[in-house]
Amino acid sequence: MDRPIYIREAAELVTLAGSSERPLTGAKMGELNTIEDGSVWIEDGIIQAVDRDAVIREKYGSRLEDAREVDARGRLVTPGLVDPHTHLVFAGSREAEFDMRLKGRSYMDIMAAGGGIHATTRATQHASKEQLIEESTRRLDRFLLQGVTTLEAKSGYGLSLMHELKQLEAAQELDGQHPIDLVSTFMGAHAIPVDRREQPDRFVDEVIHEMIPEVARRKLAEFNDVFCEKGVFTPEQSRRILEAGLEHGLLPKIHADEIEPYGGAELAASLNAVSADHLLKVSDEGIAAMAEAGVIAVLLPGTAFFLMTDTADGRRLIDAGVPVALSTDCNPGSSPTVSLSLMMNLGCLRMGMTPAEVLTAVTINAAHAIRRADRIGSLEVGKQADLVIHDVADHRGLQYHFGSNHTHTVIKKGTVVVEAGSRIHHP
Numbered sequence: 001m002d003r004p005i006y007i008r009e010a011a012e013l014v015t016l017a018g019s020s021e022r023p024l025t026g027a028k029m030g031e032l033n034t035i036e037d038g039s040v041w042i043e044d045g046i047i048q049a050v051d052r053d054a055v056i057r058e059k060y061g062s063r064l065e066d067a068r069e070v071d072a073r074g075r076l077v078t079p080g081l082v083d084p085h086t087h088l089v090f091a092g093s094r095e096a097e098f099d100m101r102l103k104g105r106s107y108m109d110i111m112a113a114g115g116g117i118h119a120t121t122r123a124t125q126h127a128s129k130e131q132l133i134e135e136s137t138r139r140l141d142r143f144l145l146q147g148v149t150t151l152e153a154k155s156g157y158g159l160s161l162m163h164e165l166k167q168l169e170a171a172q173e174l175d176g177q178h179p180i181d182l183v184s185t186f187m188g189a190h191a192i193p194v195d196r197r198e199q200p201d202r203f204v205d206e207v208i209h210e211m212i213p214e215v216a217r218r219k220l221a222e223f224n225d226v227f228c229e230k231g232v233f234t235p236e237q238s239r240r241i242l243e244a245g246l247e248h249g250l251l252p253k254i255h256a257d258e259i260e261p262y263g264g265a266e267l268a269a270s271l272n273a274v275s276a277d278h279l280l281k282v283s284d285e286g287i288a289a290m291a292e293a294g295v296i297a298v299l300l301p302g303t304a305f306f307l308m309t310d311t312a313d314g315r316r317l318i319d320a321g322v323p324v325a326l327s328t329d330c331n332p333g334s335s336p337t338v339s340l341s342l343m344m345n346l347g348c349l350r351m352g353m354t355p356a357e358v359l360t361a362v363t364i365n366a367a368h369a370i371r372r373a374d375r376i377g378s379l380e381v382g383k384q385a386d387l388v389i390h391d392v393a394d395h396r397g398l399q400y401h402f403g404s405n406h407t408h409t410v411i412k413k414g415t416v417v418v419e420a421g422s423r424i425h426h427p
């Protein structure tokens with residue numbers, strides 16, 4: 001049996017305890033439930049105790065010598081970070097489009113001309129499953145080095161049954177072989193394939209009658225997502241696709257109101273979707289409907305940053321009572337990043353959120369957005385031991401020293417998977 005792990009005496013231990021039932025909203029998003037000089041005792045991959053160091057020492061004193069001690073003195077300890085919205089599995093990259101956009105061409109214009117999502121779809125269709133696994137592993141390693149211990153991964157660069165299945169199988173294999181846990185979302189309705197543009201409803205029928213039943217039968221996804229946007233899928237088509245998913249047990253998520261206000265948030269609320277994501281252009285009615293239905297807003301500030309547009313208004317959503325989560329939206333077109341810490345920086349500096357709120361948004365609320373809050377997202381007895389030790393003294397330091405990776409040690413299911421290793425050896 002593995003030795004117990006004793007995480008010793010963090011300057012600040014952020015537990016977020018007591019929020020596993022439902023996501024945090026309003027003022028509660030700023031209550032981190034912290035412990036000063038806090039320690040954690042881990043055995044069998046599970047958190048056995050979280051308390052002040054003196055209490056832990058009292059309780060486990062006779063076993064301290066058997067345990068592996070991880071020194072957290074002077075540092076911040078948080079739950080493992082959760083990224084609830086990525087397009088992790090894809091082939092290639094799109095630097096040429098980046099150049100075009102810097103010269104003024106728009107993201108949607110490039111997509112309408114057969115580039116954008118279609119360019120990555122061509123590359124992904126040509127790639128083998130093994131190649132997708134290899135390219136995605138490199139991204140996952142970088143996520144882990146930044147403290148991400150669980151992430152959601154969408155399909156949507158296959159756009160045909162065979163290639164969507166290939167993408168989802170790649171995600172399933174990655175989940176089995178990488179320390180990061182993956183949660184899969186089917187997103188066959190990511191774009192209408194170029195050669196089907198004249199008959200969009202026939203493609204919608206294919207998603208509904210061929211792809212969704214097969215993905216569900218093979219248990220390759222838990223969620224069903226759609227890009228509801230002018231020029232992509234209409235709210236009516238999106239509703240049909242999401243309702244079809246529900247009939248097969250796939251819970252709805254939606255890319256909503258990203259480029260234009262289009263009724264995506266309202267649709268999410270009417271379907272009791274788990275989350276509505278992006279929301280840069282969400283309407284007041286959409287916000288009110290989401291708050292009422294308890295739909296989580298997954299905000300993706302990397303996309304606004306990279307597409308050089310205004311960000312979603314995190315402050316307005318929180319003040320309206322909508323639970324907010326943050327994510328990288330890692331994808332090759334609108335947010336080629338694995339830096340959840342940069343998203344937190346942008347949350348504070350561009351979206352009106354506080355350091356405490358952004359931490360809630362990448363831990364317990366993010367866990368709720370992928371229906372994993374029963375086992376991750378907070379540090380509580382009985383939960384999976386996913387934790388990060390950060391090289392700052394308190395949670396504000398993560399945002400104040402922006403643009404740096406402060407990750408010191410990462411523990412996944414009770415195993416140290418990133419060590420305080422990558423340090424410079426001064427002569």
Ligand SMILES: N=CN[C@@H](CCC(=O)O)C(=O)O
Pocket residue numbers: 087116117120227255258303329331332333334335
């Ligand atoms: N908006 C749609 N999908 C992705 C971008 C995908 C791509 O450009 O490859 C997003 O969430 O931003």
Ligand SMILES: [Zn+2]
Pocket residue numbers: 085086087255329331
């Ligand atoms: Zn996305």
